[in-house]
Amino acid sequence: MSNSVGIVGLPNVGKSTLFNAITQAGAESANYPFCTIDPNVGVVEVPDERLEKLTELVIPKKTVPTAFQFVDIAGLVEGASRGEGLGNKFLSHIREVDAIAHVVRCFEDPNITHVAGKVDPISDIEVINLELILADMDAVERRIDRLGRRVRSGEKEAKLELDALTKLSEAFEADKPARSVELTDDEREIVRDLHLLTMKPILYVANVSEDGLADAESNPYVRQVQEFADAEGAETVIISAKVESEIAELEGEDKEMFLEELGLQESGLDRLIRGAYKLLGLITYFTAGVQEVRAWTIRQNTKAPQAASVIHTDFERGFIRAEVVGYNDLVVSGSMGTAREKGLVRLEGKEYVVEDGDVMHFRFNV
Numbered sequence: 540m541s542n543s544v545g546i547v548g549l550p551n552v553g554k555s556t557l558f559n560a561i562t563q564a565g566a567e568s569a570n571y572p573f574c575t576i577d578p579n580v581g582v583v584e585v586p587d588e589r590l591e592k593l594t595e596l597v598i599p600k601k602t603v604p605t606a607f608q609f610v611d612i613a614g615l616v617e618g619a620s621r622g623e624g625l626g627n628k629f630l631s632h633i634r635e636v637d638a639i640a641h642v643v644r645c646f647e648d649p650n651i652t653h654v655a656g657k658v659d660p661i662s663d664i665e666v667i668n669l670e671l672i673l674a675d676m677d678a679v680e681r682r683i684d685r686l687g688r689r690v691r692s693g694e695k696e697a698k699l700e701l702d703a704l705t706k707l708s709e710a711f712e713a714d715k716p717a718r719s720v721e722l723t724d725d726e727r728e729i730v731r732d733l734h735l736l737t738m739k740p741i742l743y744v745a746n747v748s749e750d751g752l753a754d755a756e757s758n759p760y761v762r763q764v765q766e767f768a769d770a771e772g773a774e775t776v777i778i779s780a781k782v783e784s785e786i787a788e789l790e791g792e793d794k795e796m797f798l799e800e801l802g803l804q805e806s807g808l809d810r811l812i813r814g815a816y817k818l819l820g821l822i823t824y825f826t827a828g829v830q831e832v833r834a835w836t837i838r839q840n841t842k843a844p845q846a847a848s849v850i851h852t853d854f855e856r857g858f859i860r861a862e863v864v865g866y867n868d869l870v871v872s873g874s875m876g877t878a879r880e881k882g883l884v885r886l887e888g889k890e891y892v893v894e895d896g897d898v899m900h901f902r903f904n905v
């Protein structure tokens with residue numbers, strides 16, 4: 540499963556600084572076979588206190604967190620949809636990611652040029668969003684043109700498709716993204732293969748200066764970003780990319796001391812990782828054996844055999860049943876044995892929908 544979040548934003552807003560922090564703090568991609576090895580891809584492990592607790596309980600030889608990837612998508616400038624800058628190449632990179640983290644400059648620095656001459660988060664967001672909307676509009680219009688003959692000959696499916704495309708096209712005309720359009724499940728299915736850029740879930744990353752981190756909530760630029768995001772039903776994560784790149788160089792106690800000095804509970808990167816994981820619609824289940832305690836990523840509403848397939852396809856093919864105990868039940872019990880004695884370990888079949896925090900053991904036969 541390749542879950543990836545693309546980092547986008549105008550030039551000089553702090554994307555590379557943030558991406559460097561990600562790769563510095565990042566995980567060995569070798570541990571995660573699904574991750575791409577590419578200089579523009581940074582693998583991050585998902586911080587999860589539950590995994591630490593399970594490690595204390597089971598004392599395994601190894602603990603492995605779950606991971607996903609960020610992709611650095613540099614090169615978006617005004618006019619990209621018309622081929623300016625890296626233009627279409629840039630847009631095709633966004634097409635491949637599952638969600639978007641949009642970095643917005645909320646720091647002042649006279650020495651760092653702003654492409655538009657001044658710091659103006661809403662205008663920056665709108666420039667990028669407009670490029671994405673124009674690219675989507677182009678894709679939708681080309682599809683509408685191709686449908687023409689089939690619609691005229693009265694084909695019912697073509698008519699349904701045209702209705703969906705028209706709704707999207709009207710939204711684009713009003714500078715609204717595809718994700719704001721209400722589509723039926725059927726319509727959503729029909730337009731899925733267009734991989735519309737503005738259909739992808741998005742979160743905004745407000746990049747503030749180091750000094751501005753303490754009272755970021757009162758930074759008017761941050762407030763503007765938050766209001767914009769709220770109106771779209773999107774989340775905002777406030778970070779200082781510069782500070783994150785410093786934190787990423789530290790480990791253990793040094794890192795904790797630095798965070799304490801800054802008055803932070805956890806790094807902004809950890810908050811961003813968690814926000815992005817949620818944005819992708821992902822949940823975690825665990826396996827907990829003496830060899831290895833490990834977190835695994837699945838989409839919400841995944842049934843047990845498909846959840847098992849992220850460990851190995853044989854687990855899905857030969858799935859018999861799963862032994863399941865909820866994380867809290869296991870922690871309260873103190874051990875798998877006690878949880879079993881208390882009747883908290885359930886046997887579940889093929890139709891079981893795995894929940895976030897389930898501790899699973901699969902029985903299979905191939």
Ligand SMILES: Nc1ncnc2c1ncn2[C@@H]1O[C@H](COP(=O)(O)OP(=O)(O)OP(=O)(O)O)[C@@H](O)[C@H]1O
Pocket residue numbers: 548549550551552553554555556557613614646648651746747748749778779780781782
């Ligand atoms: N939070 C911050 N506070 C102060 N300066 C910052 C912050 N984040 C980034 N910078 C500085 O802003 C400058 C531009 O950052 P960066 O190169 O990361 O931008 P970018 O978005 O990757 O630009 P490009 O797309 O042109 O590569 C750098 O000098 C960087 O150190």
